[in-house]
Amino acid sequence: MKKVTVEICCGTACYLLGSAKLLTLEEQLPEEWKEFVQIKALPCLNLCESAKLGAAPFVRLNQTEIMPEATMEKVLARIGKLVNRDDD
Amino acid sequence: MIRFIRAFHNGVLEKELDQIPIKMRPKDGVSSRCCIYHDRAVIKYHLMNLLGVSCNEETDEAKLLAEYYREKAERQSASQAPASSDSEGNPCQHPLSVCEAACSECPGSRVVVTGNCRGCFSRPCMYACPQKAISVVDQKSTIDEDLCIKCGKCISACPFHAIVKTTVPCEEACPTSAIHKDDQGHTTIDYSKCIACGNCLAKCPFSAIMEKSQVLDVLLALKAGEKLVAVIAPSAAAQLPGTIEQLFTAVSRLGFYDVMEVALGAEETSRHEAAEFKERMAKGEKLMTTSCCSAYVEMVRKLLPSFLPHVSSTPSPMMFTAEIARREIPDCKVVFIGPCVAKRIEAQRKGVDFVLNFEELGAMLAGQGIDVISCEPWKLTRPAIPSARNYCRSCGVTKAVLEEAGDLPEGFQLDAKFIDGIDHKTLAMLKLYEAGKLPANFLEVMSCPGGCVNGPCSLRK
Numbered sequence: 001m002k003k004v005t006v007e008i009c010c011g012t013a014c015y016l017l018g019s020a021k022l023l024t025l026e027e028q029l030p031e032e033w034k035e036f037v038q039i040k041a042l043p044c045l046n047l048c049e050s051a052k053l054g055a056a057p058f059v060r061l062n063q064t065e066i067m068p069e070a071t072m073e074k075v076l077a078r079i080g081k082l083v084n085r086d087d088d
Numbered sequence: 089m090i091r092f093i094r095a096f097h098n099g100v101l102e103k104e105l106d107q108i109p110i111k112m113r114p115k116d117g118v119s120s121r122c123c124i125y126h127d128r129a130v131i132k133y134h135l136m137n138l139l140g141v142s143c144n145e146e147t148d149e150a151k152l153l154a155e156y157y158r159e160k161a162e163r164q165s166a167s168q169a170p171a172s173s174d175s176e177g178n179p180c181q182h183p184l185s186v187c188e189a190a191c192s193e194c195p196g197s198r199v200v201v202t203g204n205c206r207g208c209f210s211r212p213c214m215y216a217c218p219q220k221a222i223s224v225v226d227q228k229s230t231i232d233e234d235l236c237i238k239c240g241k242c243i244s245a246c247p248f249h250a251i252v253k254t255t256v257p258c259e260e261a262c263p264t265s266a267i268h269k270d271d272q273g274h275t276t277i278d279y280s281k282c283i284a285c286g287n288c289l290a291k292c293p294f295s296a297i298m299e300k301s302q303v304l305d306v307l308l309a310l311k312a313g314e315k316l317v318a319v320i321a322p323s324a325a326a327q328l329p330g331t332i333e334q335l336f337t338a339v340s341r342l343g344f345y346d347v348m349e350v351a352l353g354a355e356e357t358s359r360h361e362a363a364e365f366k367e368r369m370a371k372g373e374k375l376m377t378t379s380c381c382s383a384y385v386e387m388v389r390k391l392l393p394s395f396l397p398h399v400s401s402t403p404s405p406m407m408f409t410a411e412i413a414r415r416e417i418p419d420c421k422v423v424f425i426g427p428c429v430a431k432r433i434e435a436q437r438k439g440v441d442f443v444l445n446f447e448e449l450g451a452m453l454a455g456q457g458i459d460v461i462s463c464e465p466w467k468l469t470r471p472a473i474p475s476a477r478n479y480c481r482s483c484g485v486t487k488a489v490l491e492e493a494g495d496l497p498e499g500f501q502l503d504a505k506f507i508d509g510i511d512h513k514t515l516a517m518l519k520l521y522e523a524g525k526l527p528a529n530f531l532e533v534m535s536c537p538g539g540c541v542n543g544p545c546s547l548r549k
């Protein structure tokens with residue numbers, strides 16, 4: 001299994017549009033993933049202003065990958081892919 | 089809503105207003121109702137309510153949103169008083185209205201036999217029915233709707249759970265049967281019964297009940313440089329990101345002159361209510377109820393006026409806080425921020441200038457790009473005591489009053505009872521109390537189960 005960082009935007013816009021619910025992500029993680037997944041709550045990622053990358057709430061995975069309109073299911077599914085990836 | 093506020097700050101609201109519905113549901117996008125056009129129509133009504141125009145006030149369907157905006161802005165610059173309070177009972181002044189375009193015209197409440205019916209021999213449903221409304225046709229139970237009184241006995245009698253009652257969420261949610269559907273399926277609110285508890289607003293799955301907003305009034309007033317003081321209800325905790333102190337800073341950055349806790353007013357309320365209780369008991373009265381829940385007060389006023397003498401005459405925390413604000417900053421206007429619809433009515437009647445809910449506040453913050461969790465904590469000059477901050481939870485008022493009451497005269501006891509959430513039965517219960525069946529001498533009533541924290545406009549449910 002690989003390490004994954006999950007950064008949840010807790011800026012005002014993201015929080016209102018649903019990231020508040022994502023903050024319970026920790027509890028939703030399957031036991032076996034827990035030691036590999038690091039969760040952080042961040043202030044506004046400055047993505048909400050422009051609609052370029054999609055709509056809030058935003059989650060950033062592994063520092064680079066942006067997920068717009070994040071939901072618990074989407075985030076969990078993506079984490080699943082990332083912990084089990086077998087590149088490099 | 090965020091879009092709306094952002095456009096306001098960029099000074100393009102008037103120009104873009106009528107395009108918002110189209111931008112939100114573009115031609116090749118997805119729709120959440122039957123089609124994008126229906127969605128757009130509903131969004132238009134949402135925007136109208138944001139502009140502070142309820143669905144009842146619409147007289148000309150073709151009128152552009154920009155026109156409503158212009159009228160509002162002109163009225164503001166002429167600084168006319170928004171509405172005189174004698175217009176009470178006027179549906180246009182009421183905060184809630186039904187948007188017909190959004191209402192799905194849910195089928196009226198009925199008891200129906202579903203396909204699960206096995207046409208069994210013992211026919212428990214038939215025997216359970218006091219109206220003899222059930223007969224067996226083609227080996228299936230059938231209900232004669234003219235006879236059915238919707239008592240539900242057959243529902244519990246059926247061993248296959250084959251009989252169900254279809255419900256209309258808004259009707260079911262309304263504790264005073266003020267909202268109802270006519271034969272054509274149109275939903276109307278009877279404003280002589282509506283206590284603005286906001287249950288229908290929270291329960292309608294089609295968001296067809298709309299709440300008239302004052303967000304534009306506040307934005308315009310802030311822009312005009314008026315001295316606005318935000319008074320924030322204690323239930324704000326955990327509604328928005330960050331701590332309550334950070335939230336205060338964020339609110340002040342919106343341009344408010346000062347920010348205060350409603351809990352400060354709650355301290356006053358407990359003190360006065362405790363004193364009033366002692367006084368009333370000394371006079372030999374048997375019952376006093378709290379007065380801080382606006383929906384409850386509204387219910388007594390409209391539906392059981394003879395009960396009014398039992399309601400404490402102590403002003404609510406909102407009113408006390410407004411008083412403090414006006415004393416300290418004489419020429420200010422007060423903006424109450426909370427999770428409550430009924431407070432809008434109390435504010436209208438008693439002269440609090442504006443009311444916002446947490447959603448509107450959140451949108452204002454997001455619209456101006458204010459990030460609550462990056463804000464410095466606000467220095468509260470006088471933090472309120474914990475019991476006052478607890479007003480927003482059921483039983484909080486009683487506890488605070490008990491604390492304040494201290495020692496009661498010999499032979500007296502504060503014997504408290506709570507009504508935690510006003511529902512269909514509450515009115516009947518109050519009538520019993522009035523008739524002398526007293527459960528206690530102090531009654532706390534909260535319209536929302538759990539207290540204001542579960543208000544109809546609270547964000548986290």
Ligand code: FES
Binds near residue numbers: 012
């Ligand atoms: S609030 Fe999340 S990107 Fe701005």
